[in-house]
Amino acid sequence: xxxxxxxxxxxxxxxxxxxxxxxxxxxxxxxxxxxxxxxxxxxxxxxxxxxxxxxxxxxxxxxxxxxxxxxxxxxxxxxxxxxxxxxxxxxxxxxxxxxxxxxxxxxxxxxxxxxxxxxxxxxxxxxxxxxxxxxxxxxxxxxxxxxxxxxxxxxxxxxxxxxxxxxxxxxxxxxxxxxxxxxxxxxxxxxxxxxxxxxxxxxxxxxxxxxxxxxxxxxxxxxxxxxxxxxxxxxxxxxxxxxxxxxxxxxxxxxx
Numbered sequence: 001x002x003x004x005x006x007x008x009x010x011x012x013x014x015x016x017x018x019x020x021x022x023x024x025x026x027x028x029x030x031x032x033x034x035x036x037x038x039x040x041x042x043x044x045x046x047x048x049x050x051x052x053x054x055x056x057x058x059x060x061x062x063x064x065x066x067x068x069x070x071x072x073x074x075x076x077x078x079x080x081x082x083x084x085x086x087x088x089x090x091x092x093x094x095x096x097x098x099x100x101x102x103x104x105x106x107x108x109x110x111x112x113x114x115x116x117x118x119x120x121x122x123x124x125x126x127x128x129x130x131x132x133x134x135x136x137x138x139x140x141x142x143x144x145x146x147x148x149x150x151x152x153x154x155x156x157x158x159x160x161x162x163x164x165x166x167x168x169x170x171x172x173x174x175x176x177x178x179x180x181x182x183x184x185x186x187x188x189x190x191x192x193x194x195x196x197x198x199x200x201x202x203x204x205x206x207x208x209x210x211x212x213x214x215x216x217x218x219x220x221x222x223x224x225x226x227x228x229x230x231x232x233x234x235x236x237x238x239x240x241x242x243x244x245x246x247x248x249x250x251x252x253x254x255x256x
Contacts, residue, residue: 051151059136059146061086066213069148074156078236083210087114092137094119160184173201178251192229195222208246
């Protein structure tokens with residue numbers, strides 16, 4: 001006996017209520033066809049800050065990327081970085097598109113350890129949504145593609161503390177946070193981080209745990225009273241964190 005349920009995707013099939021005599025008893029067998037799963041969406045999107053980001057695609061051996069997918073930045077990224085866990089080789093490549101125009105600058109470079117590739121961004125990159133597509137290639141000649149998106153919205157810089165025009169700035173590592181946390185500075189500004197806490201802190205460029213976006217910003221372990229200094233000569237945004245407290249201790253420097 002078959003029953004079809006209208007108005008839904010489920011088809012219930014009750015097949016063979018079979019009565020089998022066995023030692024004076026009866027056994028009942030029920031077969032049910034489960035609901036068919038809904039059709040998958042061809043492309044998923046998530047809306048953040050007025051931007052819609054498509055679902056990213058990760059290549060084989062993918063580990064991380066900077067900027068992160070869905071990031072909305074207050075300024076132009078210094079470079080685009082893709083991290084993997086296998087040796088990269090030519091012709092690995094990164095493309096950065098906005099409005100049908102390429103905003104990647106120069107060639108795609110492979111780091112000395114062969115676990116990250118990077119490409120600079122054009123200095124005149126406007127606000128908007130950027131689509132990054134990359135090809136990660138291995139020594140055997142095979143290549144695997146991936147993609148992600150980020151956005152630039154310079155209006156977000158209004159939330160940064162304006163410290164432009166100062167030659168030196170001190171950021172305190174205190175109560176498990178960077179103070180000030182988000183700052184806007186001029187090129188060639190010297191920034192000193194000083195640990196006021198009794199726990200060990202670090203200054204690490206994004207992402208965690210690869211720390212590949214701007215490696216000169218990676219400090220050694222900082223004990224109470226220790227300092228770490230860097231001079232920022234290139235315009236762009238430098239997001240960073242403490243790797244010992246990566247979820248809660250974050251900061252950003254916008255260099256103009």
